[in-house]
Amino acid sequence: MKVAVMGAGAVGCYFGGMLARAGHPVTLVARPQHVEAIARDGLRMETKTFDERVRLAATTEVAGAKEADVVLFSVKSPDTESAGRALLPFLKPDTLVLCLQNGVDNAERLRTVLPEHEVAAAVVYVATEMAGPGHLKHHGRGELVIEPARASGGVAQALVAAGVPTEISSNxxxxxxxxxxxxxxxxxxxxxxxxxxxxxxxxxxxxxxxxxxxxxxxxxxxxxxxxxxxxxxxxxxxxxxxxxxxxxxxxxxxxxxxxxxxxxxxxxxxxxxxxxxxxxxxxxxxxxxxxxxxxxx
Structure with a gap:
């Protein structure tokens, strides 16, 4: 499963890093200081159960999301529409865009700029921070609740296999x-x-x-x-x-x-x-x- 993380801060790096650690090709679209550190040393994942450097791709360009099967969309809420419009040219017709954002209306707002693409909301329960360039620190939890969608089942299976407890919920x-x-x-x-x-x-x-x-x-x-x-x-x-x-x-x-x-x-x-x-x-x-x-x- 080819994965892109749009707005790879602490939340996006955690879930993208877990998928990369499980063997999926992952590209982080992130800020320059994180991209430089990750390109040089890998993403340092300092979690409750392991402290490793995970190798994965990172770029400052939205084109890094091209041809992804799933995009983990984790930009800040005020940037939802602008990031969605920037992402649009690089999405495949069957790409699932999974919203990992705070707030309750981001998926609805994203659908207005990606009307031809499948967008699913997700509820994120994880405590993380970027402790430095390319350095993710995990403080606790790490599970997802995903909205039903055509591709939700396959994405959920991949996440569970990567060590991310994931549930699909109609509510x-x-x-x-x-x-x-x-x-x-x-x-x-x-x-x-x-x-x-x-x-x-x-x-x-x-x-x-x-x-x-x-x-x-x-x-x-x-x-x-x-x-x-x-x-x-x-x-x-x-x-x-x-x-x-x-x-x-x-x-x-x-x-x-x-x-x-x-x-x-x-x-x-x-x-x-x-x-x-x-x-x-x-x-x-x-x-x-x-x-x-x-x-x-």
Whole structure:
């Protein structure tokens, strides 16, 4: 299975690296500093179970995705449409584009610019970061939930064989919303404090704030007709035990003076709440504070 990773940051490098390690030809489309390091030394995968240098192709050019059987689409949410348009000339008619992005509406947005191609949403549960050029650090988990599509079964089998627990679910929308709720509870707080999840939840009042955030998200989801696959409060509370040392992607973006995806996390809940007549004050405060911190860049 020929694989391309569009926007190969920490998430894309993890799943692309796992497939390359299993023998699939993989090309990462990534930033120059990562491409140079990977071309020279391979992708260093420092995970919970192994620390290896994995050989695979890497390029800064979107043409690296040409003729791929599956594209792991992991660009930042604000770049969804522009990256999709750039990718279009290089896709085969039967290429599956698998969205590994934060947020709940990226696959829908991507379909508007790739109307003739199969696009499937995926829910990602993994804690990773790029610890340096070409250096992926894995903090925990590493599973996927994939939307049904013509090629989903074969891709899921390849991922499972590569050591990535993968499930195909007809309720990916619910799973995406459940992950969105978790991200809304953890990401902004980690970004504002610049501390990992485990340290934050021990601070006075933080669990109460997170509880309010989750309540608001659940109210918006239900008003939007979403069927959540699990208890969001219980799932949120359990997460910290699996990745206590994790800094959220929003925290990592702020620390590196990069734009965040907060508009597609708490900000999305605020917008949907407005449209559906649901008040979301806790989400609004977290969204506004992260936007304020972004403005200091």
């Amino acid at each position: 990916v929308r619910g799973a995406l919303w459940l992950k969105l709720i978790i991200n809304c509870a953890y990401n902004a707080i980690s970004a504002i404090a610049q501390r990992p999840y485990g340290e934050n939840v021990g601070s006075v009042g933080i669990w109460d704030v997170m509880h309010d955030v989750v309540d608001e998200c659940v109210a918006v989801a239900r008003a939007d007709g979403v069927q959540l696959p699990a208890d969001p409060h219980e799932t949120t509370r359990k997460l910290v035990a699996t990745m206590p040392a994790q800094y959220s992607s929003t925290a990592q973006d702020l620390a590196r003076h990069k734009p965040t995806e907060i508009d597609y996390l708490n900000g999305y809940v605020v917008r949907r709440g407005q449209a559906l007549g649901i008040a979301t004050p806790a989400n609004r405060v977290l969204w506004a504070l992260v936007k304020l911190m972004e403005s200091k860049r």
